[in-house]
Amino acid sequence: MHVWHWRTWEGLPYLTCSLLEPWQHGFFTQQFSPRNPAELVAVLQPDAQVYRVKQVHGNKVLSASEICAQMEIPELDGLPSADGILTVQGQQAVWVCSADCTPVLIADEVTGQVAAVHAGWRGTAGKIVPQAIARLIAQGSLLPDLRIAMGPAIAGEVYQVSVDVAAEVGASIIPQQEGILSSLQELSNSPILPDPEEGKVRLDVRRVNELQLEQMGISGEQIAIAPYCTYQQPEYFFSYRRDKLKKVQWSGIVSK
Structure with missing residues (x-):
């Protein structure tokens, strides 16, 4: 089993995962707000280069080099739009922010390269x-060398969505036109849970991501899912679903 550790920096709590122990990384709590990655990198690796994007709930992934190139285009004005970042050399810190969506940190134990991904239901x-x-x-990465940690996010048992949303997300692992929800419900540890409201279900987005990884041939030992829910733990995490406020916590990792 992978272990999640509470750490503190200047008395403020953040999470790390034993799976990613060789890399400087952290899933930060609301207590660090309103610090941004340029400040938070001091907790991990003060001299690392910081990369972030304008998150848009899509599935675009940019490299650190592509972010630099796009930021030099005057017409773009600001951060490029994407929801995932990967490094291309050592000492690069990549960051994503989230409130209920899933922050995913990925590392390659051979190349030392890493990625940070913001996986909401649309991105998933x-x-x-x-x-x-x-x-x-x-x-140059190989699947067996990857380590993937999914941080605090809204848990399936409290994440109510429409059956249409659940089917759209479910189609990413069950490529059929009809009966997606019933097929999902038949899976062991199903990502779909019942909801008392008509036309609604509960959706475990992190479990869907885990199933996508399993379908790629990634083993369960390479995946860790944080046992924390942003919605149910207001003492640590912002939750848009709970508070309707546009506040976020950051997650980041540094390449080797």
């Missing part, structure tokens, strides 16, 4: 984590 439907892994593989 678009298989953003497999997209990020495909980019790493194109850079």
